[in-house]
Amino acid sequence: MSNGTITGAGNPGRTIDTVRAGLDRRYRAERRFRIYGLSAIVLGLLFVSILFITIIGNGYPAFQQTYVKLDIDFDPESLGIGDQRSNAALSGANYQALVRNALKVRFPDVTGRSDRRALNSLISSGASYQLRDAVLDDPTIIGTRRSVWVPADDDVDQLVKGHMDRAAAEGDRRLKDNQLAWLDQLQADGAIEKRFNTTFFTAGDSREPELAGIRGALMGSVFTLIVTLALSFPIGVATAVYLEEFAPRNRWTDLIEVNINNLAAVPSIVFGLLGLAVFINFFGLPRSAPLVGGLVLTLMTLPTIIIASRAALKSVPPSIRDAALGVGASRVQAVTHHILPLAMPGMLTGAIIGMAQALGESAPLLMIGMVAFIVDVPGGFTDPSTVLPVQIYLWADSPERGFVERTSAAIMVLLGFLIVMNALAVLLRKRFERRW
Amino acid sequence: MDTVSVENEVIMADDGIVKPVAGGRATIDRDNRETVGDVTAKNPRMRCREVSVFYGEKQAIHDVSLDVGSNEVIALIGPSGCGKSTFLRCLNRMNDTIDGCRVIGDISLDGDSIFDTKMDVVQLRAQVGMVFQKPNPFPKSIFENVAYGPRIHGLTRDKTELEAVVHTSLDRAGLLDEVKDRLGEPGTGLSGGQQQRLCIARAIAVNPEVILMDEPCSALDPIATARIEELIDELREQYAIAIVTHSMQQAARVSQRTAYFHLGDLIEIGETNQVFTNPHHQLTEDYITGRFG
Structure with a gap:
């Protein structure tokens, strides 16, 4: 019965x-x-x-900073304070003079104003702040003489890190021949050293690359995200639970659903404009503040969290709902005792995706002034601050060579922040995960 | 169509319930959708009168009247989509959770209408427990599964009492011996039959008056099914039980009364024995002799 039994035409x-x-x-x-x-x-x-190789390759030198050892004479006369030892006097003293004197002693044969200035420019202006802090910490060192490692200028830093071509014509170099000679002398004495760059993690922004740190932007991001999470997660979950478990299916809920889905696709800068108009101009909240940033990012993250939470609620098998209602649980009890715990891992995933989005967002924050140059590390939700992605944008825009590596280093910090957040989410999800 | 003579062997009683004359044999025509048989029970726990259910515009149940009596098992049988599960879910208002579902008619539990504003749905479900088609234990420990009902209703005063309730419920569900050493383990780790008995234990832990079972054995193997059927027979001593089943043998084995549904109509109801051996309605006979369904 082989041939032609099931065969159709042409088969x-x-x-x-x-x-x-x-x-x-x-x-x-x-x-x-x-x-x-x-x-x-x-x-x-x-x-x-x-991506990772370029970022890490560009960024890792930023974690080191060149320091120069100077013999500083904490002479009250040079400081211009005489016998005064009050905090105000010590804060206002002329520490720049100490650095200049130390250099003068180190290189006695450098005379002439322009040579002196060239010599002084090898040391970062941050050196005087470091000396001031040392004196304020322990005023008894006034009148003594000690070796102090002070940060070098960023040009010196770049030279030591090998980013400057010594062979280039003098006019094309940021450091001139005489400066190179002095540095070689210092190097020969072992007075130049690369050290771990703690400034990068403790300072706020600065115009000088060697003094610029990520801490201000990091704290700004932390405060902003705290506001975002504290607002968007409860609001998003409550919305999702209401829409999924309690709301009747009618034209209104359909309309709300469509709008939520559309909001997820609105360009983030629009939320920034909204935040500027509503939170700052209408409610009069402070500009550049993490509070406003958090509010704006909450608006942006809400749709993501709502959509993810609704999907998580939908994925809870209806049999669990029936089981709870069947033994006489009220709807709220069924939701809080059974459905929410089972949906929690999915909701957390949604929240973390939203948070990661918020962490990387810069456009809406530009509109509410978080792009300002802010030197102080913010200490609260209303202090002016910036956030990591905006800081990256600002540094990427700066001309100094030192900011190139700091930009990449900031990106590394941002990625690290993201990884920590994701790890936390995975941990939480593991904890809440239940099988059925 | 078969020629089935419509002889006047049916009389209309005063209450509008059609009662057959004894000794008749499948003599009621297929087109006649009036309920045949006595819908009343000796000791009714739940009374349903002219219950209709609508899903949106579509009517799923047409004017069904029937009683669920104490200490008896009533089996609801019929082909798929005939509305027996829908009807069962009316009895503890589980249909409330379905959007667009509307129930009209009157259902009362011990004389009180369950649609009354005074009747709280939570209280109703505590009195009318339910066991579902697929075993659906909570993804929690065996103990927590059974303890959940008593806990949310505040039935026990302290932990010892709660433990006692859990133990008796598991014992009555015939599960205690198998799980007493591992009450802390997840209920979802049990076998299918054990899970279903756990669900029965969970239902009886709140001490209901009526237990509704929606095809409780359809996901189980014959051995587990036999255990559940045994259990249903034991539970009958204390509760009124309504069971939906696709297995006619099961209906014959466990129930005292049987109601046959067809496309949303209650066609025939009566003593199980009578329905299976001597159906009055042609549709019932067709179904139980396997001509369709």
Whole structure:
């Protein structure tokens, strides 16, 4: 009964023969499909590794900073304070003079105003702040003489890190021949050293690369995200629970649903404009504050969290709901005792995606003034501050060579922040995860 | 269509309930959708009168009247989509959770209408427990599964009492011996049959008056099914039980009364014995002899 039993037109022979003839093609198609998938992954990984290699390659020198050892004479006369030892007098003293004197002693044969100025410019202006802090910490060192490691200027830093070409013509170099000679002398004495750059993690922004730190932006991001999380998670979850578990299905809820989905696609800068108009101009909240930033980012994150939370609620099997209602739980009890705990991992995932989005957002924050140059590390929700992505943008825009590596280093800090947040989310999810 | 003679062997009683004359045999025509048989029970726990259910515009149940009596098992049988599960879910108002579902008619529990504003749905469900088709234990420990009902209703005063309730419930569900050493383990780790008995234990832990079972054995193997059927027979001593089943053998084994549903109509109701051996309605006979369904 082989020939012609099941065959239709143009399909003679047994079915098994037809299938066999097509098998090769089928296997080829499968192999091809697998190769497409594999190459997509390889390509993706390649780009990610290029990204990481460039960022880390550019950024790791920023974690080191060149210091110069100077013999500082804490002479009250040079400080211009005489016998005064009050805090006000000590804060206002002339520490720049101490640095200049130390250099003068170190290089006695440098005379002439312009040479002196060239010599002094090798040391960062941050050196005087460091000396001031040391004196304020322990005023008894006034009148003594000690060796102090002070930060070098960023040009020196770049030279030591090998980013400056000594062979270039003098006019094309930021450091001139005489400066190079002095530095070589210092180097020969072992008075130049690269150290771990603590300033980068403790200071706020600065115009001088060697004094600029990420701390201000980091704290700004932390405060902003706290506001965002504290507002968007409860509001988002409450909205999702209401829409999914309690709201009747009618035209109004349909309209709300469509609007929430549309809000998720609104360009973030629009939320920034809204925040500027509503929170700052109408409610009079302070500009550049993490509070306002958090509010704006809350608006931006809410749709993400609501959509993810609703999906998580939908994925809870209805049998659990029935079981709870069946033993006489009220709707609220069924939701809080059974459905919410089961949906929590999904909701947390949504929240973390929203938070990661918020952490990386800069456009809406530009509109509410978080792009300002702010030197102080913010201490609260209403202090002016900036955030990590805006700081990256600001540094990427700065001309000094020292900011190139700091930009990459800031990106590394931002990525680290993200990884910590994601790890936390995975941990939380593991804790809440239940099988059924 | 078969020629089935419509003889006047049916009389209309005063209350509008059609009662057959004894000794008749499948003599009621297929087109006749009046309920045949006695819908009343000796000791009614729940009374349903002219219950209709609508899903949106579509009417799923047409004017069904029926009693659920104390200490008896009533089996609701019928082909898929005939509305027996929908009807069962009316009895503890589980249909409230379905959007667009509307129930009209009168259902009362011990004389009080369950649609009355005074009747709280939470209280109703505490009195009318339910066991579902698929075993659905909470993803919590065995103990927590059974303790959940008594806890939310505040039935026990302290932990010892709660433990006692959990133990008796598991014992009555015939599960205690198998799980007494691992009450802290998740209920979802049990086998299908054990899970279903856990769900029964959970339902009886709140000490209901009526237990509704929606195809409780459809996901179980014959051995587990036999255990559940045994259990249903034991539970009958204390509770009124309504069970929806697709298995006619099961209906014959566990129930005292049987109600046959067809496309949203209650076609025939009566003593199980009578319905299976001597159905009055042609549709019932077709179904139980396997001609459709």
